Amino acid sequence: MNRIATTMISAGFETACCQVYSISRRNAFYEQMKMLEFEKINVDDVQKMSWDSLEGEITRWINVARNCSNTLFLAERRLGESVFSASPMISQSLFNNLARSIVIQILDFAEAVSWTKRSAEKLFKYLDIYDTIRDLIHAISESLSINDCEHELKSEILATRDRFGDAAINIFNDLEISIKNDAARTPVPGGAVHPLTRYVMNYLKYACEYKDALEHIFKEHAATSPSKLKSSVDEAESESPHENVVAETTPLTVQLMTIMELLDANLEAKSNLYRDTSLRDIFLMNNGRYILQKAKGSTEVRQVMGDTWCRRRSTTVRQYHKNYQRETWGKLLQILNHDGMQVNGKVTKPIVKERFKNFSTMLDEIHRTQSTWVVSDEQLRSELRVSISAVLIPAYRSFCGRFRQYLDNTKHADKYIKYQPEDIETLVEGLFDGNPTSMARRKT
Numbered sequence: 001m002n003r004i005a006t007t008m009i010s011a012g013f014e015t016a017c018c019q020v021y022s023i024s025r026r027n028a029f030y031e032q033m034k035m036l037e038f039e040k041i042n043v044d045d046v047q048k049m050s051w052d053s054l055e056g057e058i059t060r061w062i063n064v065a066r067n068c069s070n071t072l073f074l075a076e077r078r079l080g081e082s083v084f085s086a087s088p089m090i091s092q093s094l095f096n097n098l099a100r101s102i103v104i105q106i107l108d109f110a111e112a113v114s115w116t117k118r119s120a121e122k123l124f125k126y127l128d129i130y131d132t133i134r135d136l137i138h139a140i141s142e143s144l145s146i147n148d149c150e151h152e153l154k155s156e157i158l159a160t161r162d163r164f165g166d167a168a169i170n171i172f173n174d175l176e177i178s179i180k181n182d183a184a185r186t187p188v189p190g191g192a193v194h195p196l197t198r199y200v201m202n203y204l205k206y207a208c209e210y211k212d213a214l215e216h217i218f219k220e221h222a223a224t225s226p227s228k229l230k231s232s233v234d235e236a237e238s239e240s241p242h243e244n245v246v247a248e249t250t251p252l253t254v255q256l257m258t259i260m261e262l263l264d265a266n267l268e269a270k271s272n273l274y275r276d277t278s279l280r281d282i283f284l285m286n287n288g289r290y291i292l293q294k295a296k297g298s299t300e301v302r303q304v305m306g307d308t309w310c311r312r313r314s315t316t317v318r319q320y321h322k323n324y325q326r327e328t329w330g331k332l333l334q335i336l337n338h339d340g341m342q343v344n345g346k347v348t349k350p351i352v353k354e355r356f357k358n359f360s361t362m363l364d365e366i367h368r369t370q371s372t373w374v375v376s377d378e379q380l381r382s383e384l385r386v387s388i389s390a391v392l393i394p395a396y397r398s399f400c401g402r403f404r405q406y407l408d409n410t411k412h413a414d415k416y417i418k419y420q421p422e423d424i425e426t427l428v429e430g431l432f433d434g435n436p437t438s439m440a441r442r443k444t
Contacts (some may be wrong), residue, residue, distance in 0.1 A: 001083045038064040046112035065132045069139035114163040126164045127210040133161040165217040179262040187273035190374035191283035192291045208300035210227040218251035281324035288317040335359045336399040352406045359420035373431035397421040
């Protein structure tokens, strides 16, 4: 082929030689694309496809585009350089023309996809396309000679890529709006993790698997609208003035922090649906713990949010825990206070009876109510039970040791002293398991 091309060009048949070579290579290239199960689809067909069908086409498109970027373009350029070794300018021109026609066909499909109606479920495929186009830009920049036509082609590729970047930005904006507008009139049974919390955190977990692409997208977006980034950085700095927050804050971090703040505000509003203050704290604790565990369980999310955010979140969850313990068990512990047990310097049976009876009544009510509450995180459930037992059992044992003797010779003493200290732990272990209805609704 090299000898034929050299002979034809030297004999004045350069145009004919180039035409035959171009047609031959274009046909061969298209055959390669067909072998990868990719065929040209017009815009109308793309618009009419269901998302499930379009996902399959996008997967095939990505396979073709990446093969072009990683293998086919490089092989084609080397073939041209070998065939037209004596005429490098002809070789480059032929490759440029072929690559341009292939890239335009690839872009046509991507552009058609970019015009479909956006939705949250499409984000991840959009980001796959975004990454693929970035690879294509790199391949084109390395392979094509620099002239006005190639600059124009690169601009077209960048414009298509940016459409998917804008779509990703808008999807995150839509997510913010949906969180703000997610109102509820009925609380989640048992104070369990709210479906909105599960959805948002799982969505962000998968989104952060595309951390590099999203960082690039939001960085470019922040360059055109830096005010949002600056205000969020200032807020982060004011919350933790002694920690290196600003140096670690990126536009993607700002976006995720914004979503987390909106989710927190939404959950705070939803917590007010509970009449029981303790159940409100359990609800906020459950959701706060779920958010924290999801963030810690994803390397990508933790990298984006940073250890400072995780520590603050952990502190918030502990505060909910303290609020709950004070609200529920503080009142019960007041009954076990030794103050007020004496009249004229002597302990009286009526007061002892009343205290034991009030303790048993309140404990029964707490157990009846809170055994239906839900704490699905095993570690959190264990921590709650341990912390309750740690304050309640010693206090009750001390109270029994000090005042039980005054009822030893009383008829029906067990009517007042319903529980032994060792019974308390059994009761505490029955808390937060949820009733059958709650359990059926729980998700892992």
